[in-house]
Amino acid sequence: MTAPFVRPDVAALLEITNRPGAKRAADVGLEGARGMMHASRKLFDAEVGALAVIRDIAGGPCPMRLYDARAERGPGPALVFYHGGGFVIGDLDTHEPLCAEIARLIDLPVVSVDYALAPEAPFPAGVEDAIAAARWIGGSPAELGRSATGLVLAGDSAGGNFTIVTALALRDAPAAVPVLAQWAIYPAGHPTRHYPSLDLFGENYLLSRESMAWFDRCYRPDPKDWRYDPLAIDQAGLPPTLVVTAGLDPIRDQGRAYAAACAAAGVETVYLECPGTIHGFLNLRKALPSAQADLERCIAHLKLLLEHRA
Template sequence: MTDQPVRPDVRGLLDQMAAANSPRAVDVSLEQARGMMHASRSLLDAPTGPLAVLRDVDNGPCPLRLFDVRAERGPGPVLVFFHGGGFVLGDIDTHEPLCAEIARLLDLPVVSVGYRLAPEHPFPAGVSDAIAAARWVAGSPAELGREATGLILAGDSAGGNFTIVTALALRDEPAAVPVLAQWPMYPAANPTQFYPSMDAYGEGFLLSRESMDWFSSCYAPDPKDWRYDPLHQDQRGMPPTLVVTAGLDPIRDQGRAYAAACAAAGVDTIYLECPETIHGFFSLRKALPSSQADLERCAAHLRVMLKGAKE
């Protein structure tokens, strides 16, 4: 474990988990690992909170859930969210509190995507669902009840990977409306490359190297396919990009590298590194109250970014 400074609430959570000797996903069965992530929502994340609309959406290419602070809304941007969980864990329910808070902070409709999970559905099933869902939302289907004039793509961890890959897919084969911005949160942006943050934070900071190896073995990706490693692609022509990383994250440097590649390609890029915190902190806001300010700061930057985007 590094001697780098750690936020008090982060230190408290890490110490509590170490004392409890809590099992990791890799230490239990797949069913138990998924159950642990569901249980962590009530233990570690903030409540969903009030919304005018919170409902599942029918007839999409995969399960979808709509979040909106307004019961009715005119034409405008729609945020499409891809949850994290290593391509293996997580779903619309585990990330409901985060999607609800994003909807409130941005005053935008949020559509959360329940893509297929590995190992039952290995690469590229999940990312294919992500791309199909974004295209479906862009077409403003009646089931959504919201007319999309543009998309914001967002997601955390594995969902950050899907965010970037979907933005690339829609850059190369545009959907019915443009992608106005992308917001990859602590993304698995360059998973085939080794970076020093893996050695620095690969044990003792919630997300472990061993767990990531297990996720990869379940997902069974083709390491040469850009739909797994989006830094295989040129980033020119990508939408305005907000990349967020955690300072104590084993995949932090992947996010840094992706932000740098976007900037080098001439993409309007904002890079925010949230210091002294761990991977997944946006979904730990009950255990880590400091994460709320981080999320609000990101939303403020994204609002400014969207203000200049064409709708």
């Protein structure tokens, strides 16, 4: 079989993460895995940089943090972001560099949602937080300090799953303002299905099959519940959708399948696969300089989807 294309910066990072004795989330236990993700930010992610607004928001259904390139802003759309981490790890801090950069590039307020994590709060606690947070933001509470006229839902990996599920929930029971678009970043879009990418990239490409199985054991989902497996229900009626995958990702094919289902259901859909890179690349922009261009390309596509809706 022909070896897959691997970008030079990705190959250099994989040489480090695949050294003998290197640990994965499944190897180190809960606190160890959470600590590894925080360490990864310090080692491999870009700096947060200057931004007009970075502040925690009180009063919502769960902790949140606001990022905005403008100190003051009139009514307009808000981007709601759900972090990745297998439903078990990750938080506001691990994804702060990415959220700050999204706020700079898209020129919208970005609200990062710190939903409840498993195993302390197994399924469906986290996704219920995700849906409730979007509804709360859509209601333009005073604590937000900005009036939302519409929502853009976005998230990576497990957060991509929450993005999709929240979009479906708000399709069926709308929030106070419309969902203008969704941006699912290397999402767990069809987690009940075994796709070929799991076999192709389940070892030696950062996210391992063993870690995914450990996340699932912690999350304890109901595989028959659409809030875990959103492809169990029809995607018709969703807002314009941007799906982004990594070419070397064990869950790449879940994103491909989700984008295809949206297109088949008549949803305006843009599918962007970033070749030669790995799961989590948008949180690795210091180690993977090529990921900055990927992020900028994502934002350009998202802006086009929003052009006639914002």
